[in-house]
Amino acid sequence: MITEFYTFFEKSPFKSFLGLNTTMDFSLVHQNCFKMFLPEIFLATSILTLTLYSVFIGSSRNLGYPLIIKNLNKLCILTLFITFLIINNSSVFSLLAYQNTFVFDLLSSNVKQILVVATILSLVISEDSVVRQQINNFEYLILILCAVLGLMFLVSSYDTLSLYLAIEMQSLCLYVLAASKKDSSLSTEAGLKYFILGSFSSALLLFGISLLYGITGTTNFDNFHLLFSGIGFDNFSFAPLIEKALLAISAAFFFKIAAAPFHMWSPDVYEASPTSSTVFFAIVPKIALFTAFLRIFQIFLSGFEEIFVIVLIFFSLCSVIVGSFVALRQKRLKRLLAYSSISHVGYLLLAFSSNSLEGVQSLYFYLIIYMLTSLCLWSIVLSLNTKANLTKNKTLLDLGSISHSNASLGFTTLVAFFSLMGVPPLAGFFAKIEVFLSALGSSLYFPALIAILSSVVSSFYYVRLIKTMYFEKKEEETSCIPVNHSCSLIMSLCLFFLIYFFVNPNFFLLLTQKMALCLF
Amino acid sequence: MDYFSILLLLFVSIGLACLILGASYFLGVQLPDTEKSSVYECGFDPYEDSRNKFDVRFYLIAILFIIFDLEVLFLFPWSVSLSYLSSMGFWTMMDFLFELTVGFVYVWKIGALEWE
Numbered sequence: 001m002i003t004e005f006y007t008f009f010e011k012s013p014f015k016s017f018l019g020l021n022t023t024m025d026f027s028l029v030h031q032n033c034f035k036m037f038l039p040e041i042f043l044a045t046s047i048l049t050l051t052l053y054s055v056f057i058g059s060s061r062n063l064g065y066p067l068i069i070k071n072l073n074k075l076c077i078l079t080l081f082i083t084f085l086i087i088n089n090s091s092v093f094s095l096l097a098y099q100n101t102f103v104f105d106l107l108s109s110n111v112k113q114i115l116v117v118a119t120i121l122s123l124v125i126s127e128d129s130v131v132r133q134q135i136n137n138f139e140y141l142i143l144i145l146c147a148v149l150g151l152m153f154l155v156s157s158y159d160t161l162s163l164y165l166a167i168e169m170q171s172l173c174l175y176v177l178a179a180s181k182k183d184s185s186l187s188t189e190a191g192l193k194y195f196i197l198g199s200f201s202s203a204l205l206l207f208g209i210s211l212l213y214g215i216t217g218t219t220n221f222d223n224f225h226l227l228f229s230g231i232g233f234d235n236f237s238f239a240p241l242i243e244k245a246l247l248a249i250s251a252a253f254f255f256k257i258a259a260a261p262f263h264m265w266s267p268d269v270y271e272a273s274p275t276s277s278t279v280f281f282a283i284v285p286k287i288a289l290f291t292a293f294l295r296i297f298q299i300f301l302s303g304f305e306e307i308f309v310i311v312l313i314f315f316s317l318c319s320v321i322v323g324s325f326v327a328l329r330q331k332r333l334k335r336l337l338a339y340s341s342i343s344h345v346g347y348l349l350l351a352f353s354s355n356s357l358e359g360v361q362s363l364y365f366y367l368i369i370y371m372l373t374s375l376c377l378w379s380i381v382l383s384l385n386t387k388a389n390l391t392k393n394k395t396l397l398d399l400g401s402i403s404h405s406n407a408s409l410g411f412t413t414l415v416a417f418f419s420l421m422g423v424p425p426l427a428g429f430f431a432k433i434e435v436f437l438s439a440l441g442s443s444l445y446f447p448a449l450i451a452i453l454s455s456v457v458s459s460f461y462y463v464r465l466i467k468t469m470y471f472e473k474k475e476e477e478t479s480c481i482p483v484n485h486s487c488s489l490i491m492s493l494c495l496f497f498l499i500y501f502f503v504n505p506n507f508f509l510l511l512t513q514k515m516a517l518c519l520f
Numbered sequence: 521m522d523y524f525s526i527l528l529l530l531f532v533s534i535g536l537a538c539l540i541l542g543a544s545y546f547l548g549v550q551l552p553d554t555e556k557s558s559v560y561e562c563g564f565d566p567y568e569d570s571r572n573k574f575d576v577r578f579y580l581i582a583i584l585f586i587i588f589d590l591e592v593l594f595l596f597p598w599s600v601s602l603s604y605l606s607s608m609g610f611w612t613m614m615d616f617l618f619e620l621t622v623g624f625v626y627v628w629k630i631g632a633l634e635w636e
Contacts, residue, residue: 048622055629 033097036104039086039112040152046079047145054138067136073127076141077120080148084116094518096158100222103158103295107518110511111155111291118284118371119148124486125379126276133181133274140180144280147173151288160209160219163292167205167256170288171198174281178273190272197265201255208248215241224299243307246300250311253293257286259315259349260322263342267330270338271393278334279378282341287367290348294360298519301355312353313447319346320451324458333381333394336461337374340420343458344370350451351435354442361516362434368508369419369431369501376416376494380409383483383491396468403470406480410469412491417466419498421459427501580632591620 034041050072058068087109094105123144130140150170157163175198179191213219215238216227251262258266270278301308323343330336344366351363384398403410419428432455439448483491501508598605598613627633 048619051626052622055626059629059631 039083043083043149072138072141080116080120087112100220101159101162102156105518107515108156110515112152122279122283126279129276129382143173154288154292158221177277181274186272190269194269201252204248205252208245211245256289259345260318267335267338271334309353316346316349317450320454324454327461347435350439354438358438361512362438364512364515366431369427372494373419379487379491380413383487385481399469412495417462421462425502427498
């Protein structure tokens with residue numbers, strides 16, 4: 001169909017009218033690029049259409065200024081579902097498109113599928129919460145779609161410029177999402193904090209990119225690959241400068257994924273932004289950021305292995321230790337989960353630092369299992385509602401005696417926490433053991449030991465939560481508001497995956513194996 | 521010698537500016553009052569405390585102005601180099617203008633351009 005369109009254009013009167021006398025057959029050159037970009041093009045067009053739809057309906061006086069947020073939520077889910085189908089439908093082969101600024105391969109299409117599915121699920125579980133928190137601006141959902149579009153560009157970016165632009169696109173959307181509850185001072189503060197620290201890290205990223213450009217004269221990953229493969233860096237006089245550029249880029253990356261000691265923004269932003277936005281922050285962006293930076297680091301890792309592995313291990317151990325020890329003192333549920341996500345980023349970086357195929361595979365494996373578990377946990381956080389605490393931030397006490405008031409919710413929470421802890425028959429155990437085995441395989445004995453010991457510390461606060469749920473009696477028995485259907489459906493699906501994984505782990509193992517192979 | 525025309529332009533413009541200003545100064549009728557001789561500063565008194573609250577709508581208008589002004593700025597190089605571009609270049613700009621129009625319609629319908 002695309003070809004037909006362009007042959008139509010080639011014959012159309014526009015061409016003679018504009019005096020276009022190109023000899024190149026444009027239709028052949030860009031045909032594949034357009035085909036590969038179809039999901040993004042569809043999503044972008046739908047964003048424009050949905051904006052127009054909601055602004056015309058929402059500000060229509062004849063209809064009485066209706067609230068369209070629930071309606072729009074369904075439409076967004078539909079849009080993302082069709083995007084998922086289009087990604088599924090595209091025949092995957094490795095292709096560099098648009099002057100090598102974008103890459104399309106199995107890795108990018110798989111990560112895009114995971115991103116879209118995770119967004120759909122987080123939209124489904126946070127639907128009630130959006131209505132309950134009275135976020136009536138339809139822009140909220142449009143911005144989520146824009147963030148997904150930015151993340152999809154990020155996943156397939158193959159040039160530092162497109163990488164930077166995609167990161168900016170997604171993070172600008174996330175800043176506004178954090179501040180989307182305009183009448184709450186906490187939410188605006190979270191948005192401002194996120195904005196200032198995020199733009200600082202973007203500046204670092206840009207600094208590193210400009211240094212790299214200054215040294216090599218190119219911004220393209222393909223050219224970097226050609227420049228840096230197979231030469232000895234000891235004879236290269238610019239090697240120290242390249243190291244500094246890479247340090248700046250990795251610092252920006254650690255900011256974005258909230259690895260300690262660059263983690264300070266994440267608990268504040270997680271706690272103060274509306275819970276529905278926090279769900280999106282916590283589940284979706286990490287896998288895209290990891291993919292983009294794996295692409296860039298994979299080029300340089302061969303040449304700068306010693307310094308890079310040390311940096312990665314430092315950040316990984318910092319995150320694991322900070323995440324485990326600081327979480328012991330947290331009283332609010334969202335802060336606790338933020339610190340727990342910092343410690344999990346530490347395990348991911350440990351897998352990354354082992355610098356092998358198994359390492360990258362275990363990273364993706366851990367990431368997918370972690371996304372499933374946190375999806376389960378956040379839907380639990382969203383459904384811990386009693387009449388008294390409906391609009392408040394949840395504390396750990398809200399989990400108290402949940403096993404009595406809602407036994408199945410209690411059991412789901414128990415399984416999710418055990419899986420995060422890494423207790424054997426559950427999926428989290430396999431994820432952790434893959435990470436530790438890949439670290440041991442690259443003879444990182446000491447870092448693996450520290451990470452295992454910190455994971456013991458972190459299991460203390462998970463167990464304490466389980467004790468609160470099962471063995472502590474609340475003074476006054478409060479009845480829970482029943483969990484809504486979509487939330488309970490997704491919780492039970494996640495629960496099924498976490499348990500069923502023991503029986504048949506092949507699907508995720510094969511998927512992550514294929515994804516990791518694309519990088520080597 | 522190449523820049524002689526620019527020098528000429530400089531002298532002519534300075535001379536023309538002096539001529540116009542001088543003519544209006546000497547020939548015009550001048551009846552100053554307080555309103556006329558006060559500083560014009562878009563609705564604000566220029567000599568007051570700088571820590572005043574002022575309306576967020578000024579920011580909104582300024583931001584909208586910057587967005588549309590800068591986006592229209594891309595049109596100039598495009599229109600100059602249009603004859604060198606392929607159909608890709610043409611349709612890229614059409615797409616850009618379409619998205620700009622969607623943004624404009626959004627701003628209009630949401631009521632950001634209305635002062636009251």
